[in-house]
Structure formats: structure tokens, C-alpha cells
Amino acid sequence: MIEVQQLTKRYGGDTAVDGVTFAVEPGRVTGFLGPNGAGKSTTIRMMLALTTPTSGRATVNGRPYRSLPAPLREVGALVEAAGLHGGRTAYRHLCWLAASNGLPRHRATVALERTGLASVADRRIRGFSLGMRQRLGVAAALLGDPSTLILDEPVNGLDPEGVHWIRTLLRALAAEGRTVLISSHLISEMALTADHLLVIGAGRLLADTGVDEFTRGHASLEAAYFALTADTTRYRGAGGSTR
Numbered sequence: 528m529i530e531v532q533q534l535t536k537r538y539g540g541d542t543a544v545d546g547v548t549f550a551v552e553p554g555r556v557t558g559f560l561g562p563n564g565a566g567k568s569t570t571i572r573m574m575l576a577l578t579t580p581t582s583g584r585a586t587v588n589g590r591p592y593r594s595l596p597a598p599l600r601e602v603g604a605l606v607e608a609a610g611l612h613g614g615r616t617a618y619r620h621l622c623w624l625a626a627s628n629g630l631p632r633h634r635a636t637v638a639l640e641r642t643g644l645a646s647v648a649d650r651r652i653r654g655f656s657l658g659m660r661q662r663l664g665v666a667a668a669l670l671g672d673p674s675t676l677i678l679d680e681p682v683n684g685l686d687p688e689g690v691h692w693i694r695t696l697l698r699a700l701a702a703e704g705r706t707v708l709i710s711s712h713l714i715s716e717m718a719l720t721a722d723h724l725l726v727i728g729a730g731r732l733l734a735d736t737g738v739d740e741f742t743r744g745h746a747s748l749e750a751a752y753f754a755l756t757a758d759t760t761r762y763r764g765a766g767g768s769t770r
């Protein structure tokens with residue numbers, strides 16, 4: 528369970544996240560949506576103590592991330608597919624991560640199997656495609672068998688088979704009773720993956736609702752999303768309407 532209370536982040540005079548309050552419940556997939564620059568990544572980074580809030584707080588299982596005794600056992604995160612040592616194999620990378628977090632080595636094998644990377648476990652990461660790197664990032668998130676998963680844009684770089692795979696995986700993880708939060712720009716994909724939605728625009732929470740409820744009265748989830756966020760889009764192409 529993730530709880531965010533009055534979370535705010537200011538950069539100079541700009542407010543990236545503005546007094547946001549919500550809870551992400553276990554047992555379902557929660558989609559985190561919003562236009563470019565809405566504050567999704569900043570909110571996620573504050574949950575993971577990668578960015579310090581100006582005010583407010585974020586907790587996982589009742590504690591701020593920083594005070595979790597074994598963070599990887601409680602929260603698995605995919606923030607961006609960076610920080611990979613290209614010369615290492617996928618297996619070595621995960622073993623190194625496991626060792627530095629006090630996790631048994633066999634967790635690396637389990638995570639590779641769950642992410643479909645077992646057959647390339649001994650290949651060097653530098654030869655990995657974007658989609659394979661993304662899977663490896665998900666494998667790292669699953670390493671500690673955490674009850675909470677926070678994945679920023681997990682669908683990025685995945686081919687159609689990969690998109691289907693991550694959708695099935697996320698739904699299975701939620702069905703196991705885990706808390707699953709994913710951000711995405713792919714609204715149509717969210718319609719298939721998420722049970723619940725948090726929508727943020729210009730740093731403010733615009734919706735905290737079930738997918739069916741959110742879509743009611745609109746032609747599609749996309750139409751409902753555009754109607755809600757039209758006035759909060761920070762960046763928009765010249766002449767481009769989002770409706």
C-alpha cells in the first residue's frame with residue numbers, strides 16, 4: 528500500500544507537484560496518467576526518496592521509503608532503464624543487485640524466468656534491445672519479491688508481444704495481492720491493464736477512480752482522459768487539439 532499526503536514539489540517558482548493526496552491499494556493495477564510535465568515522474572521519484580518533497584509525505588506500507596529496513600523486499604521500482612553496466616551479463620547484473628541488497632542469488636534466476644529473459648541470462652547487457660533492457664528493469668524490480676511495485680512507463684520500448692506480456696504480468700502481480708502502480712502515456716493500453724486510475728494534470732490530482740467509472744458517459748477511456756486533462760496540458764504542438 529502506498530500513501531501520499533499533501534505531497535508538493537517546487538522547483539524555484541514552478542510547482543511540479545501541488546498538494547497531491549491519494550492511496551494506492553493492493554490487489555489491483557493502478558494506472559498513473561497525465562500529460563507531459565504533469566508531475567508523474569516527480570511524484571514517483573518522491574515515493575522512492577529519489578527526490579525530496581518540498582512538503583507533504585509519501586509512505587510505503589506505512590513508512591517513508593528511506594526508513595524501510597530492506598527496501599527491495601518491500602518495493603520494486605522501474606524508474607528508467609539506466610544504470611546498467613553494459614559489460615555484465617543479465618544474470619551477473621541481477622546477482623550483483625541481489626548481493627548488494629542482502630537477497631539470495633536464486634532470486635536472480637526466478638526474476639529472469641518471470642520476465643522471459645532466462646534464455647539470454649548469459650548475454651552481455653550491451654547487446655540488449657530496448658525491450659530486453661526494459662524486461663531486465665522489471666526483473667530487477669521483482670528481485671526482492673516485493674509487495675509493492677512502482678513502474679514508470681514499463682511499456683516503453685516493448686513490441687506487441689512484450690506489451691501483452693507486461694499486461695499479463697502486471698495483472699498476475701495484482702491478483703497475487705500486490706500493490707501495482709504504473710505510469711503510462713498509452714491510454715488504450717491502460718484501458719486493458721488498469722483497474723483503477725489516478726490522473727494528474729499540472730501537478731494536481733484530477734481523478735482517483737475506477738476505470739469503468741472514469742469512462743462512463745464517454746465514448747472511450749481516451750475521450751474521458753482528453754476531456755479531463757484538456758485545460759492542464761503544459762506542452763502542446765502548435766495547432767494541435769487534444770480532442
Ligand SMILES: Nc1ncnc2c1ncn2[C@@H]1O[C@H](COP(=O)(O)OP(=O)(O)OP(=O)(O)O)[C@@H](O)[C@H]1O
Pocket residue numbers: 538542543561562563564565566567568569570761
Ligand atoms: N529537476 C528538475 N528541475 C526543474 N524542474 C523539474 C525537474 N524535474 C521536473 N521538473 C519539472 O516538473 C514538472 C513535472 O515534471 P515530471 O517529469 O514529473 O512530469 P511527467 O508527468 O513525468 O512528464 P512526462 O510525461 O513528460 O514524463 C515539469 O514542468 C518539469 O519540467
